[in-house]
Amino acid sequence: MARILIVEDEAKIARFVELELTHEGHEIDKAADGRAGVDAALSEDYDLILLDVLLPQLNGLEVLRRIRRESTVPVIMLTARDAVMDKVAGLDAGADDYITKPFAIEELLARIRVALKRRETASSSATAAPEPAHHVLSIRGVTLDVERHEVKVGDDPIELTNREFEVLKALMENRNVVMTRDRLAHVACGYDFVGETNIIDVYIRHLRSKIDDRHGIKLITTVRGVGYVIRED
Ligand code: CA
Numbered sequence: 500m501a502r503i504l505i506v507e508d509e510a511k512i513a514r515f516v517e518l519e520l521t522h523e524g525h526e527i528d529k530a531a532d533g534r535a536g537v538d539a540a541l542s543e544d545y546d547l548i549l550l551d552v553l554l555p556q557l558n559g560l561e562v563l564r565r566i567r568r569e570s571t572v573p574v575i576m577l578t579a580r581d582a583v584m585d586k587v588a589g590l591d592a593g594a595d596d597y598i599t600k601p602f603a604i605e606e607l608l609a610r611i612r613v614a615l616k617r618r619e620t621a622s623s624s625a626t627a628a629p630e631p632a633h634h635v636l637s638i639r640g641v642t643l644d645v646e647r648h649e650v651k652v653g654d655d656p657i658e659l660t661n662r663e664f665e666v667l668k669a670l671m672e673n674r675n676v677v678m679t680r681d682r683l684a685h686v687a688c689g690y691d692f693v694g695e696t697n698i699i700d701v702y703i704r705h706l707r708s709k710i711d712d713r714h715g716i717k718l719i720t721t722v723r724g725v726g727y728v729i730r731e732d
Contacts, residue, residue: 504530504539505529505548506536506562508553520611532556541565563592576594576598578599636671655714671729680697687699699726703721706719
């Protein structure tokens with residue numbers, strides 16, 4: 500369970516997200532304008548903040564700047580579709596992640612889990628001795644070793660470029676979650692990526708030729724008009 504603040508002036512969206520997060524067991528506060536958002540963020544101890552960019556009083560970027568002067572609380576920005584400048588500015592201003600409206604609630608929940616987990620890891624590694632984590636993802640005979648940067652199908656090693664590796668890792672980490680091209684580009688190419696996201700189609704094609712075609716499996720599924728997913732059987 501986490502304490503989450505939603506800063507969003509569109510009451511319907513705020514209410515919908517609140518219901519979903521409450522259902523997940525989180526405790527929710529809401530603020531309907533930028534100024535109320537800053538006040539709440541700095542006076543209460545939240546585990547995470549969902550912050551809309553377009554807000555009355557103060558816009559989301561200004562809200563974020565003011566929060567960042569005093570707090571490292573994870574912030575996920577809600578941005579309009581194709582507002583690339585908002586995303587870049589938000590990440591520059593210290594946002595941990597962003598999600599594009601309209602979003603699927605499953606994707607938002609997945610992002611929230613990642614952000615909360617990252618915070619947990621960060622705070623536990625700050626207090627405890629660093630653990631030699633050996634992080635291996637495995638789905639349907641395909642294994643990906645994060646530290647060693649190795650991918651295998653069965654015992655057969657697969658040579659991947661850095662970006663192919665990052666795309667595959669993102670899909671394996673978010674198994675059963677449909678990842679948009681935008682999201683994959685962001686993970687594989689970095690926060691500053693502002694180019695054409697159909698570059699992702701090229702990486703997927705390479706991954707399929709190196710993994711699927713060579714080993715007679717169908718690992719990555721295309722979700723038409725949305726993106727890609729690796730589903731567990
Ligand atoms: Ca808004």
